Amino acid sequence: MDYEYIVDRARIPQTIDNDGILHVDTETYGQHGSSALDTFSNCIRLVSVGGSGDRIFVFDLMYLKPEWVLPLIANTHLSGHNLAFDLPILVRYGLPYPPSCTCTMIQSQVLMNGLMP
Secondary structure (H helix, E strand, O other): OEEEEEOOHHHOOOOOOOOOEEEEEEEEEOOOOOOOOOOOOOEEEEEEEEOOOOEEEEEEOOOOOHHHHHHHOOOOEEEEOOHHHHHHHHHHOOOOOOOOEEEHHHHHHHHHOOOOO
C-alpha cells in the first residue's frame, strides 16, 4: 500500500477510486488549552482517505482548506476505526452526513463480545 502526503491544492485528486466505500481517519490537535480529544473544539490536522485503489491519500489541513478536501469523501459510505469520534468533527468542518457509515471499532467490540484477543 502506497501513500501520498498532500499539502498543495494542485495535488488534490479529482476523485478517489472506491467500490462504494471510503476508509477515513483523522488526526486532531487541541489549541488554546483544548484537548485533541474534544470533538467540539479540536482541530483536524490530517485526513487520511483510502478507497479501492492501492494508494492512501493523507491531506494536511494545516496547508489545505477543508472545503477543498471534504467533497472527495461526501455522499459516500464511510468506514473508519472509531468513526464515532471522527464523524462529528468532519461534520463540524463541513462534511455532510454520509448516507451510511461503518465503525470498525464497534464491529470489533461486537465480534470479540468482550473477550480479550
